[in-house]
Amino acid sequence: MKIKPFIAAAAIIFVLGIVGSIFALTSSPKNTVRISQDGKILYTIDLSVARDEEFGIKCSEGTNTIEIRDGKIRVRDADCPDKTCVKTGWLSSAAMPIVCLPHRLVIEFCEESGVDAVTR
Amino acid sequence: MKKAKRIAELGVLTALALIMFFVELQIPNPFPIPGIKLGLANIVTVYAVYRYKAWEAAAVAAVRITLGSVFAGNVSALLYSAAGSALCIFGMVILKRYIDEKHLWLASVFGAVLHNTGQILAACLLLQTPQIFAYYPFLIVSGCLAGGFTGLCAQLVINRLDKIKMHPNR
Numbered sequence: 001m002k003i004k005p006f007i008a009a010a011a012i013i014f015v016l017g018i019v020g021s022i023f024a025l026t027s028s029p030k031n032t033v034r035i036s037q038d039g040k041i042l043y044t045i046d047l048s049v050a051r052d053e054e055f056g057i058k059c060s061e062g063t064n065t066i067e068i069r070d071g072k073i074r075v076r077d078a079d080c081p082d083k084t085c086v087k088t089g090w091l092s093s094a095a096m097p098i099v100c101l102p103h104r105l106v107i108e109f110c111e112e113s114g115v116d117a118v119t120r
Numbered sequence: 121m122k123k124a125k126r127i128a129e130l131g132v133l134t135a136l137a138l139i140m141f142f143v144e145l146q147i148p149n150p151f152p153i154p155g156i157k158l159g160l161a162n163i164v165t166v167y168a169v170y171r172y173k174a175w176e177a178a179a180v181a182a183v184r185i186t187l188g189s190v191f192a193g194n195v196s197a198l199l200y201s202a203a204g205s206a207l208c209i210f211g212m213v214i215l216k217r218y219i220d221e222k223h224l225w226l227a228s229v230f231g232a233v234l235h236n237t238g239q240i241l242a243a244c245l246l247l248q249t250p251q252i253f254a255y256y257p258f259l260i261v262s263g264c265l266a267g268g269f270t271g272l273c274a275q276l277v278i279n280r281l282d283k284i285k286m287h288p289n290r
Binding site: 003006007009010013014016017018019020021023024036038039061081082084087088089093095096097099101102104106108 | 149152153154155192193194196197200215218219220223226229230233243246247248249251252254255256257258259260261263264
């Protein structure tokens with residue numbers, strides 16, 4: 001069995017990964033943000049009209065503190081083991097959600113619903 | 121006697137993998153992307169896949185993942201790691217037939233990408249959010265690099281062990 005096809009396959013996968021990463025990083029932000037936990041939508045927030053605030057989202061494993069400021073959203077603090085969601089910083093790409101795997105929390109841009117500005 | 125020796129070896133491998141896992145935990149992860157890590161413990165996995173039976177490699181990985189996540193206090197990571205490792209070992213056991221030991225690093229690259237695939241599928245199912253797939257390209261890039269590195273390490277280990285003729289199957 002020749003090894004070359006396998007090397008070529010690995011190289012293609014790697015290049016596709018780089019192209020996909022660039023695409024994901026450059027996808028521009030939208031106005032409406034959706035926060036969901038365990039696949040259930042908790043909040044839908046229009047960032048262009050939302051006032052600056054901070055609130056906690058609790059689950060059985062712990063709490064994530066969400067901060068909205070100047071029309072941007074991030075996880076300011078969390079008591080999860082890896083704190084990846086905090087390190088992700090402000091939500092900036094439509095393709096890349098903020099994810100807290102231990103607390104199964106996802107913050108992502110979504111299409112505008114047009115129904116209500118802030119849903120609680 | 122031979123069986124006891126083999127079990128002892130698997131125990132040593134598991135212990136080694138656990139130590140590597142904890143050493144890696146001490147290194148702060150600079151990437152704010154869930155699932156990206158070097159995966160030092162997978163040096164042992166790759167080695168075990170190539171030098172032991174499939175079920176033995178799977179057993180070493182299973183015990184390492186279970187104990188590792190319990191000791192590290194991150195039990196939620198268990199499911200993602202388990203899904204990733206299962207797919208990784210399954211794929212590498214098949215690839216082993218086509219990729220010889222001299223190209224171990226290549227098998228390891230595929231293994232790492234499969235690991236990331238398993239992780240992200242588990243995350244999608246658990247969080248019911250297909251958008252998590254946006255992280256997949258990043259995981260692939262990091263998987264190729266990390267998998268290549270751990271594969272090279274495993275290759276070095278195999279070369280050294282063969283030189284001092286310590287290996288069970290040779």
